[in-house]
Amino acid sequence: MAETTGIVQKLNVIPGAAVACIWIGPTPTNTELLFIAYQAGDPASSTAYQSSLVDALAAAVVTRREVVATHDATSARITSLRIDPA
Amino acid sequence: MANTVGLVQQITWVDPIVCVGVGPSVPLATWLFVRFGAGDTDAELAFKKAAVAVLVRAQAAGYPVDVEHAAGGAEIEGVTFGEFDISPVGLAVHDDFYAVTGSAIPANAELVFETAALSVTVTPDLVRPHWVFVAQLPSAVPVGRNLVRLEAAGGWQSDSVPIDVVSGPAAVVRVLYPGAPKPDPYGIGFVANPGIVTEAGSFTADPLLTNRAGFHDTIGFCLRTLLTLTEDCLRQGDWDQEMRFVALFDSTLIANDANCLTSELLNSDTMQPRKENVGPFLLRYGVTADVALVIHGSTTHTRAWTWASVDDPARPGTAYVYDGVPRVHGHYSQTPGSAALWVDMDRTVITPLHESFHGAADFNNGRVVDLYNDVMQGNFMVNKKARAQAVNPIPAVFANYNGTAFQSDQNRDGLGYLPGWTSYHPALIDATRPNVMDNYKLIGADSVNCRLDGLTYAFLSDRLRVKLTR
Numbered sequence: 001m002a003e004t005t006g007i008v009q010k011l012n013v014i015p016g017a018a019v020a021c022i023w024i025g026p027t028p029t030n031t032e033l034l035f036i037a038y039q040a041g042d043p044a045s046s047t048a049y050q051s052s053l054v055d056a057l058a059a060a061v062v063t064r065r066e067v068v069a070t071h072d073a074t075s076a077r078i079t080s081l082r083i084d085p086a
Numbered sequence: 087m088a089n090t091v092g093l094v095q096q097i098t099w100v101d102p103i104v105c106v107g108v109g110p111s112v113p114l115a116t117w118l119f120v121r122f123g124a125g126d127t128d129a130e131l132a133f134k135k136a137a138v139a140v141l142v143r144a145q146a147a148g149y150p151v152d153v154e155h156a157a158g159g160a161e162i163e164g165v166t167f168g169e170f171d172i173s174p175v176g177l178a179v180h181d182d183f184y185a186v187t188g189s190a191i192p193a194n195a196e197l198v199f200e201t202a203a204l205s206v207t208v209t210p211d212l213v214r215p216h217w218v219f220v221a222q223l224p225s226a227v228p229v230g231r232n233l234v235r236l237e238a239a240g241g242w243q244s245d246s247v248p249i250d251v252v253s254g255p256a257a258v259v260r261v262l263y264p265g266a267p268k269p270d271p272y273g274i275g276f277v278a279n280p281g282i283v284t285e286a287g288s289f290t291a292d293p294l295l296t297n298r299a300g301f302h303d304t305i306g307f308c309l310r311t312l313l314t315l316t317e318d319c320l321r322q323g324d325w326d327q328e329m330r331f332v333a334l335f336d337s338t339l340i341a342n343d344a345n346c347l348t349s350e351l352l353n354s355d356t357m358q359p360r361k362e363n364v365g366p367f368l369l370r371y372g373v374t375a376d377v378a379l380v381i382h383g384s385t386t387h388t389r390a391w392t393w394a395s396v397d398d399p400a401r402p403g404t405a406y407v408y409d410g411v412p413r414v415h416g417h418y419s420q421t422p423g424s425a426a427l428w429v430d431m432d433r434t435v436i437t438p439l440h441e442s443f444h445g446a447a448d449f450n451n452g453r454v455v456d457l458y459n460d461v462m463q464g465n466f467m468v469n470k471k472a473r474a475q476a477v478n479p480i481p482a483v484f485a486n487y488n489g490t491a492f493q494s495d496q497n498r499d500g501l502g503y504l505p506g507w508t509s510y511h512p513a514l515i516d517a518t519r520p521n522v523m524d525n526y527k528l529i530g531a532d533s534v535n536c537r538l539d540g541l542t543y544a545f546l547s548d549r550l551r552v553k554l555t556r
Contacts, residue, residue, distance in 0.1 A: 005330075006267040007173050007187075012166040013137040014154075015120070018129035020136065025267035027187040027216050028173055030327060032267040038129035047132035054136035061168040062147035064176055064249070066261050084372055085259065 002073045004032050008060045018047070020054045022078065024069060034069055034076045053081055088157040090116045094145035097138075104138050106162070108153055118153055118160045137165045148231065148248035170245040172236055175261060178249050182256035183302065183333060184223040185263060191215050192238035199227045199234050200246070207237075211306035214313060216327040217263050221306035222299065229253050256298065258336045259371050262305075265330025270418070272553045274312075274442075275368055275375030276305045276333040279382040279426070281341025283349035283360065289341040292348070294383030300429040301335055304381050308427070308438040316535040317439060317522055319546050328554050332373050347380045348426045350387045357387040359424035368422075376553060377423040377445040379438065388428040390437055392444035394453050395423035404552040406488050408468070413451050415549045417556040423447070434531045440522055443538070446546055454542055457498075458525035460507040469523060469542045472508040484512040485541060488548070492541035501525065512541035 009031050010023040018038030025031030036050050036057075060067045060083060068082040095115045096107040102122040107115030120134050144151045144167045154164035172188040186197065195218055197208040206227050212219040218236060233246040265271030278301045279292045294301060309331070313321045320326060339345045347364055348357050364378045376395060397403065397416025404415045423445025431437050447454035452468045455461075462472045471484065480503075484494040493513040497503075499520050503510065511521065515537040520526050523542065526533035538546070 003269050004267050005269075005271075006264045007175060008168065009173055010166065010168040011140060012164060013133060013140055014164040015130055015133040015137050016163055018127075018133045020133065023168075026173075026175075026264040026327065027189055028169070028171055029189045030216070030267065038133070042129065044128045047129045050129075051132040051136045051139075054133070055139045058136075058140045058143040058167075062143050062149060062248075064174045066176070066264055085257075 001070055001079075003068050003070050004034060005066060005068045006031070007064060007066055008057050011054070011057055011061055013054060020050075020057070022057055022069070024067065032076070034071060034078050036078050053078060056081055056083065087154055087163070089152055089154055090118060091150060091152045092116070093148065093150055094141050097141060097145060106141050106153070108151060118155055118162050120162050137162060140165050140167060143167075170247050172244040172247060174234060174247055174249055175264065176257070178223060178227070178232070178234070178251040179256055180225045180227070180229075180251070180253045181222045181299070181302075182254075183260045183262055183305070184220040186218045186234065186236060187216055187263065188218075188236065188244060189216055191218060191236060192240070192242050195236045195238045195242070197234060198237050199232045199251070201228050201230070201232055204228055212309045212313065214321070214326060215324060219262060219306070219309060221302040223251075225253070227251050256335070258334065259373060260333045262309075262331040262333055263329070266328040266554070270374070270556060271328060271330040272550065273330040273332065273373075273375040273377075275373055275378040275422070276308065276331075277347060277364070277368065277378055277380045278335040278337075279347045279380050280336065280339035281346035282357070282382065282384060282387075283346050285350045285352050289343065289346050291341045292382050292384070294381060294429055295337045295339070297383055297429060298335060298337070300383065301381055304427070304429050304431070305333055307433055308379060311436055311438040312442055315436060315439060316516075317436075317537050319538060319543055320442070320550070322547065325550060325554060332375070334368065334371055334373060336371075347424075348382050348384075350384070351391065354389070355387055356389040356391050357382055357384055357426040357428065358391040359393060359426040361393040361421055361424045364424040365419075365422050375422045376419050377425070377442055379425050379427055379442070379445075381427050381429050383429045388431070390425060390427050390431070390441050392425035392441040393423060394444055394447045394449040395419045396421040396449045397451060402556070404548075406548065408452070408487055409485050413466075415552045416448065416451070417552055421449075432527075435527050435533045436522065436536060440526065443523060443542070443546060446549060448549070452545060452549075454523060454546065457509075457511050457521050457523045460504070460509045462509060468545050469512055469539060470509050473510065474508070476506050476508050480510045484510070487541055487544060490544070492539075492544075495521075495539065498524070501528065512539035514539050515543060
């Protein structure tokens with residue numbers, strides 16, 4: 001697993017595709033693009049979890065809080081998220 | 087597809103639809119909607135719910151949104167928010183650090199905080215092309231909702247970002263600049279020392295813990311010294327935009343073995359970092375660093391000392407050759423470099439830069455040592471060699487590093503080698519001033535123009551490069 005740490009610079013939610021794109025980095029032009037996505041077969045609990053992730057990231061955008069997003073080393077799909085004490 | 091961009095003015099929930107007014111005002115808003123349909127999948131419903139939550143956040147924060155919908159239609163197909171050309175870092179707290187990042191920021195940029203009633207301009211303590219840093223956010227900035235932007239003479243101006251300013255408390259751990267968005271960016275940590283091991287061996291509270299303002303001011307000074315002076319080893323190619331800078335000040339700690347990060351050197355005025363304690367201490371707060379600058383408030387032991395970092399031999403490294411001997415620049419530290427710096431250190435000279443170069447080197451595989459003495463003890467030194475006798479001539483070539491021959495400094499710039507010294511140094515980049523690792527204090531404020539020698543510059547640059555790209 002890998003961690004990407006930084007400020008959430010931009011968040012894009014596409015409900016019809018069940019995808020959210022998240023740009024994380026130190027500046028608006030120095031970011032990594034990660035995503036949260038529904039995968040076929042995910043149970044309802046997973047989609048609720050994914051929705052919760054998007055909500056947390058949206059909160060981080062406006063509070064300027066740094067997040068630590070965990071994803072597979074070869075994938076940009078966020079699997080877990082941490083927001084440390086301010 | 088069409089896009090409607092603007093502020094979220096109003097949101098109305100009428101089962102099964104959420105209507106959103108986007109625009110400059112309610113009367114002028116474009117009305118769009120999210121529909122929760124009976125035929126939607128669980129995933130569609132979850133992400134529609136998330137999209138609405140984003141719109142609610144954006145409304146509360148005063149952030150503009152970019153809503154995607156069919157041309158001629160009003161059903162929302164995508165929502166984007168957070169797009170500004172600058173990025174405030176962390177909460178805006180009176181008397182705490184404050185930073186804003188961006189790109190191509192002019193060197194004369196200032197922060198402007200604006201409310202309906204007031205505009206407050208704050209001159210930063212550091213400006214880099216990607217980063218504006220304030221050591222303590224002035225209490226003149228009004229509490230509550232502000233718009234913050236950067237401005238510079240000549241008409242340059244950034245976007246305005248809504249922020250909420252609070253009066254306190256200042257954070258224990260504060261990210262000053264996040265660094266590259268990847269695992270393990272190169273890290274520089276600033277730590278307020280909780281306790282000191284005295285010459286007598288007892289643990290005593292560091293007075294710094296009651297001097298938060300001094301800690302902040304010192305960090306401002308350190309950052310200016312590291313990143314704005316003539317010696318550009320740390321900032322070359324804007325490398326510092328990939329580095330992570332974090333400050334840690336915890337006034338609640340007691341002075342015990344684990345918390346004492348410095349110790350008084352016997353029979354001297356020198357304060358040493360307790361190098362084995364620094365890394366584990368930082369980790370307690372989730373902070374990792376390649377070099378940690380430990381700030382202390384002793385009034386008796388004010389002279390700085392630095393331990394070089396210790397590279398982790400079990401992790402990857404990049405090979406190099408010095409005088410035919412194969413060696414390795416480790417990509418990761420086992421023990422961070424650590425410096426003990428006095429909170430009231432002389433602000434006219436370059437002590438933090440000098441000490442940081444000690445710390446950025448490797449204790450076992452290439453130390454960058456002081457050049458103002460003739461000491462030749464210890465592990466391999468990159469920047470100092472000795473002749474068999476002081477009367478022997480200094481060799482023309484100092485060393486061969488990765489295939490490049492670096493000349494010796496025949497004259498020790500203008501200082502001259504002292505009679506009896508056997509040691510000698512690599513040739514300077516700027517021979518008109520002392521080496522950053524030499525006695526820079528002799529030229530006082532002009533030390534801001536001191537450079538390294540060419541060999542040490544190449545060596546440290548290579549070390550930084552492999553760590554920045556790990």
